[in-house]
Amino acid sequence: MKKIIVLIVLLLIVTSCSELSELESGRQQRIKERGRECMYNYKGELQGCNYMK
Known part of the structure; x- marks a missing residue:
């Protein structure tokens, strides 16, 4: 019985x-x-890119 319960929980x-x-x-x-x-x-240098939200 315990093995069946453990199997169900694992599934x-x-x-x-x-x-x-x-x-x-x-x-x-x-x-x-x-x-x-x-x-x-301000110099136009790239600081970083992020994905848009």
Whole structure:
């Protein structure tokens, strides 16, 4: 009985981890699609770029 309960718990953990992985990959894809926003200093030199929110 204990083995079955442990098996069910492990299956639930694996399922939730795979769902979280899917959600994270979708989030990363949406960030990449938005593009970048770059910042420049007063001399016109590039300071850095970030993904747009």
